[in-house]
Amino acid sequence: MENEDQPRLRSVVSYVNRGGRMTVGQQRAWEEHWPSLGRTVGGLPEGPVDFDGWFGRSAPVMLEIGSGMGETTSQLAAAAPELNYVAAEVYEPGLGQLMLRAEKLGVETLRLLHGDAVVLLTEHVSPGTLSGVRLFFPDPWPKKRHHKRRIVQPAFVALVASRLAPGGTFHMATDWENYAEQMMEVCSGEPLLHNRHAGEPGGWAPRPDWRPITKFENRADVEGRVSHDLIFERV
Template identity: 90%
Template sequence: MRSVVSYVKRGGRMTVGQQRAWNELWPSLGRTVGELPEGPVDFDDWFGRRAPVMVEIGSGMGETTSQLAAAAPELNYVAVEVYDPGLGQLMLRAEKLGVENLRLMHGDAVVLLTSHVEPGTLSGVRLFFPDPWPKKRHHKRRIVQPEFVALVASRLAPGGTFHMATDWENYAEQMMEVCSAEPLLRNRHAGEPGGWAPRPEWRPITKFENRADVEGRISHDLIFERV
């Protein structure tokens, strides 16, 4: 569906624990985007309840995602990731925390949003520390582009939020520019210096933020709302 994708499908062997999670937990917790039937996913049926749906794109190894889901039991939390060991590790972390409101999608978030999420239905989309593709010739691979932001905005319910975070200054500026130009979105923190959102206390500090701090880079949060 896209000629340019924003991620690299990494390899990597799974640990014994991650493989056990795939064998035992994936059948109930996970689905593969490319194997979904046509049409929107019935999230109410999958979670066994009706609740606001939050989608997190790029859950990595799941440390923060598991904590975020555990801290918001009122949400139906959907994590989308392409890295198999990362999903296995996320299932292990969720199991350890006793998280029951988390489901996993293996595959391309753009395909999921385009073909399997109804417009105007999500309470929020989170995109924390996506691949910055720092070299200028690779900026076209960054996921936050006008077409993607328009897609996210169209899937949000009125008042739903698109929350991004990055530690790369020029990517933060690109996010701000692209999202500010999307007519379906407004900046919740337009009155703050630079329009940046204050760093939420509830968002766990990631390894990327720690590394950025060591390397002298400042992390920025952006929160836009569906009008």
């Protein structure tokens, strides 16, 4: 059901459904923890997710889009127990690995969603409810003819902005220069967002100490690419 609070967004395949079998450990984590920690976006009941009910408490909700194999996500969730931390990912073995990592760290404030984050935001998150959205190192689609597949497009940013509570943040990071520039241009053009670090050189956010260095950043450093953080705030 659409209303004026929900920006219309054409479905864009901004990710690749990678195959892959789970390891024994990932499968065990899935069997033991998925019933309580995970849900499939396509199987959610109509309407907004009751995050307070799912977590068993009322707390600010942080959504991370594209948690990958979960190394960064598990550490971020462990470091911020005051948040209800939600990870959305399309790769099942990655979610299995994230549950393994969370189990090892003793994280209890993490929930997982398997499926398309655009569908999640459009159909199952109420406007103005998220304290933050994180998008770290999304698929860069480096070939120019594929740039239209990048998830950070005006309609997507408008959707994210509409779901943020006032003062909530949209934090992105990428190691591809032209994608960083695209993110900056698109987010700067969204009237509901303000660049928290507009006064910094280029408007880039200083790299937060609390964000773990990912394998993508290490690879980028070896290959001579500079990573950029962008932090925009809902006005």
